[in-house]
Amino acid sequence: DAKTTQPNSMESNEEEPVHLPCNHSTISGTDYIHWYRQLPSQGPEYVIHGLTSNVNNRMASLAIAEDRKSSTLILHRATLRDAAVYYCILSNFGNEKLTFGTGTRLTIIP
Amino acid sequence: ETGVTQTPRHLVMGMTNKKSLKCEQHLGHNAMYWYKQSAKKPLELMFVYSLEERVENNSVPSRFSPECPNSSHLFLHLHTLQPEDSALYLCASSQDDIRVLNQPQHFGDGTRLSIL
Numbered sequence: 014d015a016k017t018t019q020p021n022s023m024e025s026n027e028e029e030p031v032h033l034p035c036n037h038s039t040i041s042g043t044d045y046i047h048w049y050r051q052l053p054s055q056g057p058e059y060v061i062h063g064l065t066s067n068v069n070n071r072m073a074s075l076a077i078a079e080d081r082k083s084s085t086l087i088l089h090r091a092t093l094r095d096a097a098v099y100y101c102i103l104s105n106f107g108n109e110k111l112t113f114g115t116g117t118r119l120t121i122i123p
Numbered sequence: 124e125t126g127v128t129q130t131p132r133h134l135v136m137g138m139t140n141k142k143s144l145k146c147e148q149h150l151g152h153n154a155m156y157w158y159k160q161s162a163k164k165p166l167e168l169m170f171v172y173s174l175e176e177r178v179e180n181n182s183v184p185s186r187f188s189p190e191c192p193n194s195s196h197l198f199l200h201l202h203t204l205q206p207e208d209s210a211l212y213l214c215a216s217s218q219d220d221i222r223v224l225n226q227p228q229h230f231g232d233g234t235r236l237s238i239l
Contacts, residue, residue, distance in 0.1 A: 045225060056127075056213045056230030057166070110179075111228065113166040 017101045022118040025091050033086040033117055035101030040081050043105040048075065048086045049113070050097040057100065057113070060086065096121045126150040129214050129231035136204065137239050144199040144234045146214030154220035155197040156228065157189060158213040166213065172197060173220030201236075209238045 018036040025031040037046070048060040061068055061075045063084075068075040074087040088095055100116040127148045136142050148155065157169040171179035172191040186208075188200040197214055211233040217226040 049228075054232070056215070056232050057228075058230065059227035062225060062227070110168050112168075115165055 017103060017114060019099070019101055019114065019117045021115065022120065024120045024122055026122050027093060028090055031088040031091045031095070031119065033088075033099050033101075033119065034083065035085070036083045037101070037103055038082045040103060041105060042081075044081075044103040045105060046075065046077065046081075046084050047102045047104060047111065048073070049100045049102065049111075050095075051100070051116070052094075052097045058097075060099070091119075091121050093121050093123065095119065127214055127216055127229050127231035129212075129234050131234060132232070133235045133237075135237045135239060136201070138204055138206070140204075141200070141202040143201065144212055144214075144236075146197040146199075146231055148195055148197075148214075148216040148229070150216060150218075150229060152216040152218050152229070153194055154217045154226070155191060155194070156215040156217075157197065157199055158215065158230075160211040160213060160233070161207075162210070169199075171220060178220055204236075204238045206238050209236055211235050 045062055045064050047062040049057040050060050051057045061070055061073050063075045063077055076085045098116040098118050100113050102111050130145045154173045156171050158166045159169055160166045168181050169183045170189045175191045175194055186203050190198040213230055213233045215228040215230045217228045219226050
């Protein structure tokens with residue numbers, strides 16, 4: 014199964030953009046890239062997903078490298094409410110389960 | 124408000140007790156899931172139900188018994204649990220089951236279970 018690697022923790026200042034990296038060097042051509050986040054005392058929350066092209070939604074943007082071996086979740090303007098653990102997950106046919114790793118703990122500095 | 128409600132939010136029980144966790148989704152989804160999140164460990168998928176049929180059992184001990192009476196409700200019946208079963212139990216739902224990719228999962232806020 015393709016694995017993802019994320020930094021354990023990151024800090025960012027409030028109202029600045031945040032770039033959360035994810036490496037997935039063994040990704041297959043059919044793997045989708047998903048991002049979820051988990052705020053304190055809450056269940057995980059879907060953020061965004063993509064396959065090959067960059068994706069945007071109201072929460073974030075997903076930038077996928079051309080070789081797809083890495084991706085970056087972009088929060089355009091961080092708020093204190095964005096402090097959470099962010100998970101980068103791969104799935105594809107035959108391995109559809111969302112396998113959560115340890116994620117990146119994002120701290121927002123006021 | 125995620126549309127997935129779990130009760131109770133907290134539960135303390137002895138090893139010989141029997142209790143049940145409840146999950147209800149108001150999203151019209153067809154698939155529901157149970158996950159376990161232990162301290163300092165990643166989320167682990169326990170069970171998957173699609174249209175009220177169990178489609179996945181991730182090698183979970185029989186002291187955990189799921190029940191899905193309809194597509195809106197999911198239960199996890201607990202009996203004779205061990206201290207290592209203390210964890211956050213999360214319920215999730217999605218429009219279709221996991222064999223259809225690109226189905227965002229919507230999670231509840233979990234039940235914090237402590238086994239004495």
